Amino acid sequence: MKFIDEFRDKDLAKGLLQNIEKTSTRPVQLMEVCGTHTVSIFRYGIRGLLPEHVKLLSGPGCPVCVTPNQDIDLAIALSRQKDVMIVTFGDMMKVPGSTSSLQKEKAEGKDIRIIYSSLEAIRIAQKNPDKKVIFLAIGFETTSPTIAVAILRSKEEKIKNLFFLNSQKRIPPALYALLQSEKLNVDGFILPGHVSAILGITPYQFIAKDFGRPAVITGFEPLDILQGVWMLIRQIEEGRAVIDNQYGRIVQENGNPLAMQKIDEVFVHDHAQWRGLGTIPDSGYRFKELYAEMDAANFDVEVEPPREHPQCLCGEVLQGIKTPVECRLFKTACHPENPIGPCMVSMEGTCHAYFKFS
C-alpha cells in the first residue's frame, strides 16, 4: 500500500536498529506518551528488537484510560434518566464505573448507541427529537476540534436536544504534572503524532527547557517509532535536550491553527480530573458561556460516590511507575472480557496491549 509499506520495510528497520545499537551506550528509559504508540510497539514486536538496555514505558495517552470513575458514573446515571439517549465512541462501553458500565446499562434496556464521529451525534439528535441525546465527549487535542465543530454546528442549526458530557483532556499539562513527580524515571519522551498535528511543537518546549528532557514528536508506523527512538538516544548520548519532530510529514511547527481556533471558540481551559494523576490545572476544558446550555453537566442527577478497586494499578501504570505485570489483578481477575481498570478496556490501554501481545 502506497505510503504505508514504505514505513514497514524490513531492511530499513534493520538499518535503524543498527544505528540505535551503535549510538546507545547506556541504559535509558523512554516513555511513549500515546496509546497508539503502545499498540504499534507491541504489534510490530519493537521492544524485542531494541537493545536490552533501551526500555520503553507507556504513558497516560489513552483517553478512555485516564477518564476517572466519577465521569463514567455520571454517564451511567444520565443513561438511567427518562428520555435520554447516550451516544458514545465504542471504547467507552465496557469501561467499568464504580458499580456498573454502559454496556451493562445497555443490556438492561437503556438507550446507548455507538457512533464513529461526533458529527453523527447531530444526525441522531435530529432524527430523535423527543430524546435528549448526550454525547460523551472524551479525547485529547486530536478529538477536541471535531467535538467543538459539532457544538458549533449544533448551535448554528438550533438543535435543542443535543448535549455534551465533557471529559476532554489536554496532553501538555499532564506531561508537566508527570515531570514534577519524583517517582518518574524517564530519560526522554516519544511524543504523540496526532495530538501534535493539532498542537505543533511549541507547547512542549517546557519538557526540554524546564526539565532538561529530550522529546521527539513521532509517527505511528514501525519505522517512525524506530527513528524516533534513535533521535532520542542521539540527544541523550550527546547531552542535548530539545523537542525534535520526526513526524514532519504530518506535524507542522505551529500545528493546525484552524483546529485550535475551533476549540478556543467553544471552550476555555480548566482543571480536569485524571485517573491515576489526580486533578491537573489547565488540563481540561470548560464550556464558554455562549455554549453552556449544551453542557450535560447541567443535568440534575444523583451520582453514586466513586469507588475504585483497591488493588487496581491503572494509576501507577498510567504514570509509567508500574508495568501491568506487577499488578496482582492482571490476567487473573482482570482481563479484556472482564476489565477491572480502564487500561484493560481500551485497545490503546497499556494493560490491554500487554495482555494481547505478550
Next chain:
Amino acid sequence: MPDDKILLAHGSGGKLSHDLIQQLFLPRFSNPFLQPLDDSARITNQTGPIAFTTDSYVVNPLFFPGGDIGRLAVCGTVNDLSMIGAIPAFLSLSLIIEEGFPISDLKRIVSSIFDAAEEANVQIVTGDTKVVEHGAADKLFINTAGIGWVKAGIHLSGMNAKPGDRILLSGPLGDHELTILSQREGFQFQGDLKSDCAPLNDLVGKMIEFSPSIRCMRDPTRGGLATTLNEIASKSNVGMVVEEEKIPVRESARGICELLGLDPLYLANEGKLAAICPPGEVERLLGVMRGHPLGKDSQIIGRVIEEHPKKVVLHTLIGGHRILDMLTGSQYPRIC
C-alpha cells in the same frame, strides 16, 4: 399469494403457510427427499461415518455485496461439514421471520439459497418456517443443519497438528467482516470490497484427493485466523510460527483496517480455509489449492513447532515477533 408482507398467519400452519411452502419454497427446492413433505425426510443409509452440524445465521444487514443471509446460511454449514473432510449432502432449512417482512425480500433470499445449494451440490431435504410478532426478531433469522459423508481413511481434526507441519491459507483475509461493517450505519466506504462467502467443499475435495494426509482444516470465521490457529495449537498441544508478510490481505481491506485500527488476522471470513499438512506435501498441496478459483491466492504462511506449545507467535513485517492471541471481545456483533 399477495406479493406484500409476511403476516403472522404465514407461520400458523394453515392456508397461508401452505401457500408459502407451495409457491415460494417448493418450486425452487423440489427434490425426491423433500417432495413427500412428510414430517421428516428419509435419506439413504450410508456406511461409514456421517458428519452432522448446525449453525444459525443472524447477519445484519441481510443483503450485502457478495451475498446475503441465504447464501451465508448454505455456505456456512457446507463449510463446517467440509472442514472435517466430509462431502456435504443434505441440509435442513429453518426460517424465523419477523411479521411484516417483505415477501419480495424473502423471494430473493430463497432464490439465493437455491443458487448456493446448487453451487455446493447439496440438497435441502427438510425445513420449517415460523413467523414471530413485530419486534420479537430482527427481520429474519435462518438455521441450517447439514449432513455429509466421510470417506474411509479421512480423519481431519484440530488435534492432529504435529511439529514440522506447514500451515496454508487459501486467500486474503477480512473481506466478509469488513463488507458487513462497511454496510452499517456511519460507514460509507467505497471500493471493490465484497464478502468472500462461498462453499469450500469443491476446493476441499480436490485437496483431500491429492493429499489425503492433510492433518486438519478450519475456516477462519468469527475470531479470524488468529483464533483458528490458537484453537488448533491448543488442541494439538503444539506451537506455531506465522510469517506476517506471507498473509494475503486485499488492498481495499487493508485500507479500511488502517483507518479503523483493525487487525485482519482477527476478522471473520466466510470462504477461506487454513490447512495444516506434513512438510513433504506442502508444495504439491499449494499447487492444488492455487489451481482452484477459491484458492488461487493461497500461501504457505507458517509452520508447526514443538516449542511454546499452545502458543502462536507472529513474525512481524519488520522482523520482530509477538504472541498472536485469540480474539477477546468484539464491537461488531451479528456478522454472520
